[in-house]
Amino acid sequence: EAAVTQSPRNKVAVTGGKVTLSCNQTNNHNNMYWYRQDTGHGLRLIHYSYGAGSTEKGDIPDGYKASRPSQENFSLILELATPSQTSVYFCASGRRVSSAETLYFGSGTRLTVL
């Protein structure tokens, strides 16, 4: 079974501070994704990556950066956190077989920006 681990599970930050959310997957999946989940919006894609060294903008990238230093690790960085970034963040990795890709999600990080 795919294993995607996020840290921290919970985080409280102050406005203007820097926040780094980490994600690690141990299944050698090429693709990794960062989503945020807010009531009424489902999950919205922030950044994604096709492999080590690659980062791509998703649908709502403003205010976020991403880093993929290795196949296993994908970080989401908030350089100047704002209260509007209070949310639950999910990381996922994608297992691709032929043209099919199944997403495996981490347990989520609940971020509160005061």
Added chain:
Amino acid sequence: GDQVKQSPSALSLQEGTNSALRCNFSIATTTVQWFLQNPRGSLMNLFYLVPGTKENGRLKSTFNSKESYSTLHIRDAQLEDSGTYFCAADNTGNYKYVFGAGTRLKVIA
């Protein structure tokens, strides 16, 4: 958002009954995934679909690409089926999945 519209937004089912959840797409999509988020918040993949039908136990899902919709049928609902069901569409086939807002399902005894 409205690119992937799920209905109903919430549903309460008696244990043992059947129901269907639906996703309508206003974006071009070649594949659809269905997920269940359990009450603890964990997201589990239920189905990955190209146009056609898949079945797994009491769940069956269909993706009709010509009419831009997908359905998830739940047969003989059990208490552990409770949670929020999300569908996600592969926007233009580039693996950028767009999620619907979800259907909150509560199965009652």
